[in-house]
Amino acid sequence: MSVNIIIKNALKKFGNDIIIPNLSLEIKNSEFFTLLGPSGCGKTTLLRMIAGFNSIEGGEFYFNDKKINDISPGERNIGMVFQNYAIFPNMTVRKNVEFGLKQRKMSKEAIDKETNKFLEIVHVEQYADSMPNKLSGGQQQRVALARALVIKPDVLLMDEHLSNLDAKLRVEMRAAIKNIQREVGITTVYVTHDQEEAMAVSDRIAVMKNGVIHQIEKPKDIYQRPSDLFVASFIGKSNLLKAKLLVNNGDAIISFLNGYEINLSNILENELKEREVIVSARPEELHISQDYNSKNGIRGIVKDSVFLGLNTHYFVTLETQEDVEVIMESSIDKIIPNGSNVLISLNEKKINIFDSENSLSIMEGVSNNI
Template sequence: MSKLKSVVLKDLVKTYIGNDGNLFTAVKGINVEINPGEFVTLLGPSGCGKTTTLRMVAGFEIPTDGEIFIGDENVSRQTPDKRDTAMVFQSYALFPHLNIFDNVAYGLKLKKMSKEEIKEKVDSILKLVGLEGLGLRAPNQLSGGQQQRVALARALVMEPAVLLFDEPLSNLDAKLRVYMRNEIRRIQKEIGITSIYVTHDQSEAMSMSDRIIIMNKGNIEQVGTPKEIYEKPATAFIADFIGEANIIDTKIIDKKDKAVTISIGEKEFKLSIDKDFEKDEDVLIVIRPEAVELSDTGNTEVSIKSSIFMGAYQDYLIDIDGVELKIVQYDPQHKKVYNKGQRAYINLDGDIMHLIKK
């Protein structure tokens, strides 16, 4: 079904004139290459430029500067109907006066396909999205999750080269969101279509994506797999935005080859580095809360500032020589629980630390 085309954005810029008459640049010269069949998520806070970028790919916004390629074709100035894309919207945008079959078939009818071909394609796509046998129902007879699947089916039935998602799950409750993101990923893998997905929900991005593009204030801060972005965030913004992180100010005490020495409180640690750092440079250490475990023995003594039972995990705040760290310890039913005011130990070393430039 899929035509397996790439999407390339070259020096893409979008500038608006604000209500005050001043220029506002929403997207600031970004460069992206999305491989054929890849599922890529644009992730970032509100106002970061991710939706504007998606709308430029769809053709709903025309770039102020730069180029957009779908496959080998420059589509930068093409209208949406001329591009080989389809959009799944946040609002579903179903026609209330048409049944499910006719909603999905709408685009095919505009293309003047035969009734037999339309029926074959619509029946096939409804089966793919798990709505087989519901074609005669009205949209208001379906749940929110089912309506979202109709919107997905309507986009897929057109057999686009690129499928675009504009925060499609934000109107669903939390449990249904988890189910639908798994369904969308399953369908995308099954047909192998190139997909660009916009969300501000990090759990959606982490669970669905081949790669994530983190955007902030119109710029791309980092591109990588979910694992790369979580374990090796490029900036303090990413470390704080993705999951939870302890971010500690420190200085490089010494540097030798591909290793540096830093300090936390009174203790010194050696870390391997994959970037250029200099002696005496101010840097930030990132430590994920789940990377540290409390015990009765270890290389670093700590005091427990707070201890809160959260069901699946125990939430701690610990102190190391005046430096506070948040720790999350899973499965507290089978592990020793430490209380506020107690002393404990952790094994703190360079393997659980990630260094970023300040």
């Protein structure tokens, strides 16, 4: 059985240090939900509170309507996959997966049936009689996942469990984990500091900093319309440019430091007031050209470029003394040489605008389910 997880006003302290001051969220039944943030932001602490491994100094935690604050970890019916896999080195793959079922005193027939089922789900059935030290890191990760799922927990908790794998294997494993989670249909809480990983696997993401959730939304919504500067900077790459918001007869105009101006129609009506702002533009939301004499952009000089096949990444110092990265589809003819004078313009429909004082978005279309 899968469950909703409801957290109300969670408080976590270590001594006099407040790690999570006042956190509330709801994770939906069968959802793949990711806690994303930098090291020390409180995401693993929150996961361990859900698991019962950390004490709860304040607030209420529920699985559906059942309050779990005072329920021991062993009675919460959770499956957990750790960063170091935590599989038993002295047991075969099969015995590792069987372990939780034997603890539950199931019949041999039921144990064999369920073990075989989950070995097949995670595609390690051919290694059933192998010892863990004979397996690759990805294979060991699959065994740990099978062991966590075979007991049919209400919730699957996963803590930075791909961080020990190489880059190629991480990509393969995150696809496998998402497919397995969909097949099993279990509520999953996934902790990572890797924003690309979070984007690839999650139904929704909670972006955390200093024990506070800044935004909860679908990956696409967080990437395209971040709620504040922290989210914009942490999710993907962002070029941050200083500018002014001007208002002319109810129309919003963004004026950059060199005088380049663009009109925007998607500023919130109640935010239409003149002020200093920060413009966030993803590298793919900028355009680079060698039309240096045009006034329809910001002039700059190419400092470096990196050819990556489909795309070329340009690193440009602007006349405003700001540095930007621009990603353009690679040209068949040539790459713009280092030292070239270029003009940078913006995709006005995709950029984001933030108040320079409170760092909050002033854009239409920003959604947040906190």
